[in-house]
Each structure stands twice: as structure tokens, then as C-alpha cells.
Amino acid sequence: MSGVRRFTFSTLVIWIVLLAGAVICVFPFFWMLVGTTLNPNDVLKGLVRPGDEFSSNWEKAVSNYNLGLFFWNSLKIALLTVVFGVAVNSLAAFGFEKYKSKARDQVFGILLLTLIIPQIALLIPTFRLFVFAQLLNTHLAIILPSVMSVFIIFFMRQNFSMFPTEIMEAARVDGASELATFLRIVSPSMKASFASAAIYIFLAQWNSYLWPLMTVLSEVKKTLPIAMATMTNAYTIEYGALMIIVCISVIPVLILFLTMQRQFVAGLLGSVK
């Protein structure tokens, strides 16, 4: 074919499909932003033209609905889970992969088996455990059960398996301790994998709903998803303020996605390729 582009019927269909898909995917985001500037009635009617109610909606979201506190709660919980989650799971993955023993391989097999258990089945006995420990309605209760993740251990183990063991042996010969090898030699060369794991843990916690719904009992402990859900099911709904909370919950993740797209997708799909 020459450099001239032929315009055919099938290219037209292809572009219509692509553009329609793109509009459907993007529109709710666009509309979410518009919604923050509308009064509650216009949000409900789905007006697409921006209004001028942003400051009063913002005012309501901050003063009536504690937006700042919910954001801080969500951020604190998600970041702490990331810090502990990355440390605990990557160390475990390192142990399973680079210090292979029959016993540890069997333990790893048991871990993998638990992946099939649906969340709800584990959460009810776990809830009883937290009742017993008198830790309900604390952020610790939200963080603790989410730190260990079999999926992240599995993911990190796959990535550690690509790290050449010879380099570790060279470090040993040079007198580095095992922990120093992990921290100074292996980890720095796997920044992308760590980033993917961190993003995955952050997202899972930032967006989690079911477990916080069980454990959060008071207004001041609420996270953004819990706040959104309660507002939506309230008798009278401040739609403008709700749209602001939705934006505050979505936009940080959006920025994370657009700036670290590769690690973001790799983390979600569970493989770095």
C-alpha cells in the first residue's frame, strides 16, 4: 500500500465504536466535576452545564459532612497499610523465594489455597475476633487484617524469582548480612515491583468498603467510601456536597493512574511485563 490513507466503511465503524466507548468511559468523570458546581436539584436532573454553586457545595461538604476528616482518615489508613503491607509481604516473598525449603514451600501452598475463600466468609469470624479484642471502631481494626495479602506475597515472589541469586552470593562473599542484601542489593533494583505492590495495596484500602462498614461505628472514624455510602442512603441527600466527596475520593487515584500508569496497570493485573 502507498502512503495514501484509504477511507473505508470499516474504518468509519471502527472510529465510531472507539469514540462512543471513549465518551461512555470519560463522561461520568466529566459529569462528576460538573456536579460539584450544581445545586442538588440540577445534579439529580443530570444537568451538563456547569453552575455556580461550587463554593456553597464545598462549604457543606467541609462543615456538614466532615470532608477533611474523612479524607484524612482514608489517607492515613491507606498509607499505613501500604507501609506495613509492602514491608511484611515483600519480606515474606523474599523468604519464600530465596531461602527455599520444603517446609516453607508447603506453607506457601496453604497460603495460595486461601485465595479462593470469598472475603465475606472470612470477615464474619474476623469481626467476632475484633469484638473479643475490644478493637471495634478503631482504625487499627481496619488496617490490621489488610496488611498481610497472599496476592501481594505471590506477586512479589514472582518478581524476586527474576533476581539473580548469584548477585546475592557475591554480596555474601563481600560480607554483607542477609538483611543488608535484601535492603541494599535486592530491593533497590526492584523499585518498579515495589511501586506496583504499593499502588495495589493503596487502592484496595482506599476503596475498601465492606470491612470498614462492619467495623466503623462512629461518625469521626468514617472513611470516604463509608461517608459516600451513608450520604447516598440518607433521607435527604445533599447531591452537590456528595459530588465533591466523590471527586475527592476519585481524583487522587486518577492522578496516581495518570502519573504511574505502567506500575498501576501492572499492579492491578498482577504481573509486570
Next chain:
Amino acid sequence: MNKRGPYYRYLNRFGWLCVAPAMLLFCLFMLYPILSSLYYVTRKWKGATDSFIGLGNFARMAKDQVFQQAVGHNFIYMAIQIPIMIFLALVLAVILNQGIKHLRGTFRTIFFLPCVTSLVACSVLFKILLQTNGLLNNLLLSARIIGEPISWLGTPFWANVAIILAITWRWTGYNMVFFLVGLQNIDSQIYEAAEVDGASKRLQFFRITMPLLVPVILFSAVTSTSGTMQLFDEPNILTTQGGPANATMTASLYIYRQAFVINSDFGYATAMSYVVVLIAGVFAYIQMRLLGGKREEK
């Protein structure tokens, strides 16, 4: 690793030290819940006290129509939503892979965007868009596709459609990325060989692309199945607690409601979650049979 000597023992000890923190958490939040559920499943709660009822919870479940309907809804979503989503994701992936020469990355990013919303945010947005006097109805009315507004969230049929719409919007791009990776992993030499043999593009697609993509499609069907089995956020928020009249009640939501909203019967909730685990186990077994061999090759 040399199996003898103090150096091996030192390394082995370090290995255990590495996995120890994770194992401690595993025992607390996986092993203990699993073991204690064996106790809870035999108990019945009345108020704050509980008593032994043996297998009574399972007898109650056999008569509980709402639970059976709820599990039925999970299966309906699997049977209807997953094929629609996989078809859409495949179409988009194939177009992005072969159909266009420009803007491929841009469109991939756009189609992935819905994945950044939490299920809660997605449910909230759809709940507002699907109001009877809301945006979607206005759009359909002005395009004269419908004559009168649809009560999306007020009628059983349309409430189920609403759930399917929301899930499809949220997850199609996610599955598309899987397919895109799968398509890009197909060796271009195969197509070149087919070209030499005079196979048409259409023939190449159905005889080369599709068969090679089957494992990826299966994988995404399996992950979607397990996700659908755990459906909770959407029916709780979008259609308001599985409404109207339990029309969108799902297994997870009903278990949650039995334990935390309607009753506080953790025994009955545990018994029902056993059934959900059993179903998940059957699906996992099928998954291993279908994908097991392929995984090994990798």
C-alpha cells in the same frame, strides 16, 4: 543450598524470620477465622446470647427463599454480564491492536479510566445518573428511544439492568487490557506464515487469533466469576440494600445483612458463607482443570 552445616541452618533460620510477620498475621486473620467459623456455624444467636443448634442453620437455609434467590442473582449476573463484558472488551482490544494506527495508547488509557473509581463511587454516580428524572432517561427521551421515563432503580427488571450496566462500565476496560496483552504476545511470524499461505484476514482472526486467545479469555472469565460471586457494593448502594424487594439481593449482601442489619445472627451468616465458599471452591476447581496445564507451561 547445601543442606548441612551451620551456614545452612543460619540461612534456614533467616528464611523463617522473613516469613514470620506474615505468618503471624495469617494465623490471626485467616487461620483463626477459618477454625472459629467451625464453632460459629453450629450456634444460633438470639439477642446477645447464643446457643448450640448443630446443623440447624443449614436446615433454616434450605427453607430460606431470599438466600436462594440471592445466590440465583449471583448466577444470573455471571451468565448475562460476563459474556457481554468479555465481548465488548474483545472488540475494543482487537480494534486497538489491529484496527487503528494512531492514538492507540490514548484510547487504552481512556478505556481503563473507569477502573480508577472505587465500586462505591461508581455506584453513587450510577445511582444519580439513573434517577427516573435523571440524565440517562432525559437522554433516551430526547433521542426518542423511549417514550416514557424508565424507573431504573424502582422496578426489579430495570434494577438488575442497572447493576449490569454499572459493573460493565467499571470492568470492561480492565478485561480489555488483559486481552490486549494477550494479543500482543501472539508471535507475528504466525501471521506472516498464514499470509504466505494465502489466508485472508478474517480466516487469520478466527483460526489464529481467537484460538490463541482462549486461555486469556478463560482467565478473565474466571476472575470475573469470582468477582461476581462476591458482589456487594453495587447492590448495597446503587439499588439500595438489594432492592427493590430483594430483586438485586446477592449472597454476600444477604450474609452481611443477616449478621449486621436484620438480625445479628453470626451463626446463620457463617452457615451461608460456607455455601458461598463451597461454590467458590467448585469454580476454583473448574479453573484449575481449565487453566492448570497452561499455567505450568508459562
